[in-house]
Amino acid sequence: MTFLPRASELQEAAVKKIDDFLPRLAKKKGTYVRAADEAGANHVLAMELSLCAVRAELGMWLKVKQEDPDGAWDNLITAQDLLEAAIAVLRQTEADATVFENLLRKLLFVEAYVFPPQMFNSIGGTVGRRECSICGGDYEDCDHIRGRAYMGRVCYTIVHELKQIKEISLVTNPEDKRCRVTHVSDSGRTRNKMTWRIEDGQGATEGRL
């Protein structure tokens, strides 16, 4: 179903099927967590992440057909991020991640050949405290490692106390490809960088950080 020409109603049905299946996976993960089976819980997590990636890819093709390229882009990047996380979890459990790596390659090709080239933004600064998503404690003090899976959950940090923003840069390889220049100034008019339409209602240069 993850091809542009597939019928939209079938792609929407596939999205619904995934939505209906995810609670069953969550329940299964819960049984592994209760049994303190970390490997089992992490395997289910990888399945959840990959299914959500497929859902996001379907969402991308649906948005393309609805002439919503910005929404399609966001779905594409979500799908890439979820596959990256799934690959990391599989590598941690020493399982074969080749299928997901190939899927990610496909999505990178889609980014390069379906969408026009984008300009990305990046923020540089300092933060005072980062909270660990697993234990809720200060990331400096706990034993969890960012990017690793623990009992079916991925560890990430939540930034608190933003101390200083030192720079906002244009970069080619950003952490988050959703942070991009959405409009540019063109002979005094405002052009949408995705559709190439003139949209004078927008600001001269707009972006998302």
Added chain:
Amino acid sequence: MDGWSVTEYVDVRQQARKHGLHLTSELVLLPRGFERSGIELAHEADAATVRKLLKVAGLDVQQLQYPDRRLPSVVQRSADWIGPTLFVGSMLLSQSPQVTQIALGVISSYVSDTLKGKNFGGSVTLDVVIEETKSKTYRRIHYEGPPSGLKDLPQVLRELQNESR
């Protein structure tokens, strides 16, 4: 070997004192801006992660902090990986050279795993500062390139040690 460059570095022990920091280990994670004065120091985003990984590997590693407060952390929204500067004291280099090799192996493996999922093209920046007792000099080995190039660092270190003998 591509991607590597070696330059002189400040006297780490003296510079630490100037910043009001105390070295308690022979394997230390230095903050960004350490070699300069009058600049706000901040640890690289993954300094704490590297410290935890090295501890798990059984290494005695110190992440430099002020005695009364914690240094802030850098946030940089780039997919490339910028590691903390790793200082290796002369005693550790001469008495337990394998420790540096273990540390670099741990970092290399983490970075490879982290960047593998990313976009297959992420780059790594890592600095290692070594202390040479005989010549009382400090040298910085700077690497910038793909994660696979990190495996050459132990050989670069060996060559530098042989040179200084």
